[in-house]
Amino acid sequence: MQRTTWDPLLLSRDADAEIVSAAQKREIKNILKSYVGMYDSFSELIQNAMDAVDRRALNDEGDYQKKLWLTIDLSENSFSITDNGVGFNEKEFEAFLAPNISFKNGGSTRGNKGVGATYIGYGFDYLQFGTKGNGHEFVGEMIDGRSWVEDYKGIVTRPVVNASVSNNVAFSEISRGSTFKIKFGGEHTRPKDLSWYSATTPEQWLYLLLIKTPLGSIDYLNEDSNGILFELRVIDRKGNEKVISDNEARYIYPHTKIKASVNLKDIIKIQDGLISKGRDASAIPAKYLKSNGIYEHFETEEILALREKDEDYEKLVREYNIEAYGYFTYSTSVWDQFNDQLAKLRKGYRVLKGGLQLANNNMTQGELIAIPLTSNIGYQNQCHIIVHFKDADPDLGRKGFQPELKEVSEKVSVAIVNRFKKWKRLLKSDSGVKPDIAKEIELHDWIKAQEVHATDHPLVLKNKNFFAPINEISISSEPQSEQDVIVLFNQLIAGGVIRGINLLATSQVKQYDGVYKYVVKEPLGNHVFDKENNPLGVEELHFQSEHISPPKILEYKYNIDALIHEFESEYKCEKDIHLAVAWEMGKEWKKNYEAISLLDLDHLHQRDFHGITHILDSGTTRFHVIILKELVTYLNDVDGVQQYHKENYGDDLF
Known part of the structure; x- marks a missing residue:
């Protein structure tokens, strides 16, 4: 006669004792402590299901298709998986939750230590599992497994398996296989809540499970898949379902x-x-x-x-x-x-x-x-x-x-x-611009995208002192790439917005972008600061006579983060660079540099040459920076940006 209730721990020891020893509980707790990852629960259930369908495929002839059905239910904080694999016979089914019990052969399976099932049974406070088609059909559930393990006061009764009813549609439709369902929650489970992943669609969960669990099978040199297909269903908090089917169980290689x-x-x-x-x-x-x-x-x-x-x-x-x-x-x-x-x-x-x-x-x-x-x-x-x-x-x-x-x-x-x-x-050079890794943009799509960008992100620089006779810059939209930065920078030099930088040539040394000189000639007054007429100038008396610097190295980037990444990889050396021109500053400088904003009028005395907006100082090296986005905003409203520069580059950041 088939059992409807049993204790997996007593069966595993062929014992009739009513009390399981404290040592046995410690053994289980030590097993649970070894599972600390946010994906361990998914991984154990998935690898067991994949092993089950592989074992059945070894003996089945004909058109057997290895298949898994996975459900992420955010409304009840649960994960379930069903497979059409070998299923359990009665003896296996009643014993497999106990420590160190395994029915795998070890040579061709994904796991064989006999601790994973114990983790699933006693690591959570709700487990439902069922089997059919291997001479045995049963659905049972075990409640408060984790609470019992963590209980040292003898309050929680040792859990047993009780007969249950599965509402899993896939399990009802297969003729052979197994099903498992766990519910998360409680102080000790990882994760406590499936909302931690902020994934609410099957497409999002697909990436998580294929990259972080055995569902993404590692099959380096075998171009053929392992033959396992799966269906992934996600139920959101409101009970809405979405399903994607016929996915291959294969790692997402970049x-x-x-x-x-x-x-x-x-x-x-x-x-x-x-x-x-x-x-x-x-x-x-x-x-x-x-x-x-x-x-x-x-x-x-x-x-x-x-x-x-x-x-x-x-x-x-x-x-x-x-x-x-x-x-x-x-x-x-x-x-x-x-x-x-x-x-x-x-x-x-x-x-x-x-x-x-x-x-x-x-x-x-x-x-x-x-x-x-x-x-x-x-x-x-x-x-x-x-x-x-x-x-x-x-x-x-x-x-x-x-x-x-x-x-x-x-x-x-x-x-x-x-x-x-x-x-x-x-490889491409790292300019700092956001890459488009999903598609190659066709020409007409690119043209449309530029029109939209010009509308959504106009570049406005109007000043009576520059770009005569219309007094406004001809570039109509904000830069999107390193090339755009170069064009804008050259226009600012040609329009007299930035003065005293002479571009010599493109450098062939260590792949640096260019060579330039600082050139200060009469009338020296063209370089002197005036908040209204020449806001990018230097303090009066900074230059006493004409000045021409030795040749220096110039780097263009969309943002400074990209340049710092090249310093970190030692592809470029910060000691070689004297000036970096970029659209945005980025955030990477905060790790190792002090940034002095020369657009903060309190720091005007530190501007060595006309047009320099920032200085980056690592303590051992120091180079000039021109951040075009901040330069344009400054020219449009010198007084209006002072607070921004004090807050973002002030001493309180360091």
């Missing part, structure tokens, strides 16, 4: 979503072809240049070839059949656009970014860790690297890999970054 990404192997193949024809190997077709990113998959032998002879490294790489994937983007702003524009996740949350992701048995494990670079440290945020081990399970639950595996993965990641660095010329 190059599959970020346009203009180049496979480094393709470039090397092109170079080999050029060499075989006796042509210049550096003559790479233009379509591969100015890319958003470069990427490459690495087989085990290729990973071995990335480093010099290292016996420990070689041993671990071979033992765990390590494979890897790397993506190197020209700017960290690409990750911002990926998360904000494509995934459309809450502002500031980065589901995909630079760093090292460890993975084993075709699934990601844990959070990203920093790539331990000793130089060019800015690159650690530009590279997204996955290092995959075969059969290298974390020590307990999802706690972490053994130190030697973490160390070898870090060596792999550093070697991949060093390889990518040599191909940086394939």
Whole structure:
């Protein structure tokens, strides 16, 4: 006769005792402590479901399609998953929640330690689970599992499994498989509330689950999918449902979503072809240049070839059949656009970014860790690297890999970054402008976009002292790119708004943008400050005679953040640069620099040359800055911007 109620812990010990020992409760609590991630609950249920459909596929013939049904229910703060896999027989079903019980074979499954099910059963205060089609059909629920584990006063009764009824539509329609549902909430669960993710649509949850859980299967070199399809349903707080179907269970590699990404192997193949024809190997077709990113998959032998002879490294790489994937983007702003524009996740949350992701048995494990670079440290945020081990399970639950595996993965990641660095010329230069990674804009769309931008963001600079005879600038809209910054800057020089900067040439040294000189000639009065007639001038008597400086280095950017990123990556050196011209200041300067605003009239005495708007000082280096957006606003209303500059660049910021 089928049981309708049972205690998983007593069954696992073949015991008849009425009281489970305190040691057993401590064992369970230690298991729960090892699950600290915000995605661990999803990951455990998903990996079990994927293993179940894979096991069934080994024995099923015919047209069996591996399938999962996932539901995020924001209205009841729950997650459920149903699979059409092997299901449980009666003995398995009654015992699998207990610690260290596993029915997986370990060689071809995603997990086999027997602690994940215990975490699901006793890590939450509500679990419903059911099975059918394996000689056994039953739906049960367990309540207050977590409350019992955390109870030290003997108030909470040890939970048992009671028969229940599932209202899961997918489970009612399949002939074989399993279903699980957990409800979040309570002091100790992660997350407490599914609204933490600020994801309310299936499209948003798709990115979260494919990148952060085993649903996004790591299949480096296999272009064919693992054959698992899934349906994702999201129910919002008002009970409205939205579903997306027939999705592949496959990791979202950056190059599959970020346009203009180049496979480094393709470039090397092109170079080999050029060499075989006796042509210049550096003559790479233009379509591969100015890319958003470069990427490459690495087989085990290729990973071995990335480093010099290292016996420990070689041993671990071979033992765990390590494979890897790397993506190197020209700017960290690409990750911002990926998360904000494509995934459309809450502002500031980065589901995909630079760093090292460890993975084993075709699934990601844990959070990203920093790539331990000793130089060019800015690159650690530009590279997204996955290092995959075969059969290298974390020590307990999802706690972490053994130190030697973490160390070898870090060596792999550093070697991949060093390889990518040599191909940086394939990438766009980081000007600071917001990238469009989702599409290539057609010409007519671009023209329309410029018309809309000119209407929404007009550039207004009217002054009786400049641009005679109409006294207004000819550029009609705010800059959107580095090229726009260059055009506006040159107009301001030509119109006499900025005086004394002579542009010499484009520099070929270390990829800097230009060479200029400061030239102060008679009449010197043209350079002297007057709030109404010459508000960008210097204090009187600053120059006693004509002055011509040595040649200096000039950099153009859309914003200064991009320049600071290049300093951090050591692609450019701040000691070489004397003047940076940009549309916006950005925010990165706040980390390592003091910014002195020369548009604050209290700091006028520090303006060395006409037109300089700011000075950036790191304590060891100091260079001039012209921020065009703030310059234009200042010229339109000198007195009106004083408070802004005192608040944003005042001493209280440091």
